[in-house]
Amino acid sequence: MAETVHAAHQEIRTLLVLGASGDLAGRLLLPGLGRLLATGRAPELRLVGSGVDDWDQAQWRERLTEAFAVQPSIEMAPWERFPSLAHEPGEATLRRLERESVYVCADVTQPAELRRVLDRCAGPVGIYFALPPAVTERACLALEEIGLPEGTRLIIEKPFGNDGESARRLNAVVGRLVPEEQVHRVDHFLGKSTVLNILGFRFANRIFEPIWRATHVESVEVVYDEDLALEGRARYYDRSGALRDMIQSHLLHVLALVAMDPPPTLGDRDVRDRIAEVLRATRAGDPEQHSRRARYGAGRIGAREVPSYAEEAGVDPARETETLAEVTVFIDNWRWKGVPFTLRSAKGITPTRKEVVVTFKPVPHLPVGLEGTSQPARVRIGLGPECLDLELDVNGSGDPWSLDRVSLSTSFGGAELPAYGEVLAGVLEADPLLSVRGDVAEECWRIVEPVLTAWSEGRVPLGEYPAGSLAETQTADVS
């Protein structure tokens, strides 16, 4: 599909990873690349890494060997853990990359140093910014000063900016460097098979479309509760929090796929137009009534004792960073007017819950004589692992006149590639379908900004839940 729609796009020959010695590159990006190359789906490629750590080539090779051996990281869910890559079709490519790839220690916000890094790259280059947004912006300004090799594609990790204003600024500088179709703003949820499954479920089954609207739908939840706690990521997370980390990017995209109108094709233009359209119609409800924030206190996640978030290494307790964010949004269009969409993500919760739940309205009239309480029909679309569940009332076993609840459930196998591998496949194939478009990145910030403001002004109290449970939150003492 991608080839027919995007045959005109130029493939990249060198992938340059900025921030190559950082956590994200080691944990997700390079293993995703390794997996992609191992399947033999990617074009011939050179790999150049650059970071501020003063690594020699041996250290870099060690990082690649580790990443390509794909020891699953703590953040990889079980369905993303792979067997060894040995004997895969691209095995020889991986070994070649390990041998030939180079690492350049540089501060890429400095034009002369960035020039030195680019000199090691051949052909059209894909520059992957695995960097915090402010550093990405400065590196883009440095690129503007030194100029870009022809055909360059920019691949920018999330979060795209820290707020609407910085996202607009970053979009402006990126737009001066390359045309929009050469920009890949990464949201790895768009590469998740569970998320892409929403498209097949909605648009390949005629039975759902007529009822997929306010007339029949009572409410929609998009939930991503993880059992992971901070896992040593304070430097990034403590300045971000759950709202910026998960809702602003990932969960709003899931909402968009659930709520958008059917696209005529799965070409990037059609799908991204539909996503943009529905997000433009989306607004957060009044934050005081429709949002919740909390952070975990000390507790136990499975066998692990977890300290309170405020006591985690590197955390500034006065910052009031939330590890649970919940926001209800509304979509002001004909299809969805008045239906609450509640988005929630929390860290440090067991059991995990990662799903979209569509709850339908009750029947207008239950025939007199049917006994029991009728419950609304529900569709659950699993976001991890892959599963689907339709909850219905039926005349079940036993008394033929009483209602029983049944669940028609199925689970299906995982994807060939992890989410980062799928997103990178799009990048290497020059297909922006799974990348966030610039206007959409800004739209996502517009939606969450009233909530960010209300929270920063203390209009919504910060609750607390014990790690490992979603027990009623209480207000945290942040003094």
Ligand SMILES: O=C1O[C@H](COP(=O)(O)O)[C@@H](O)[C@H](O)[C@H]1O
């Ligand atoms: O981007 C992020 O996503 C992960 C959750 O995604 P998963 O694919 O690893 O389940 C989240 O834990 C992390 O905080 C966030 O930065």
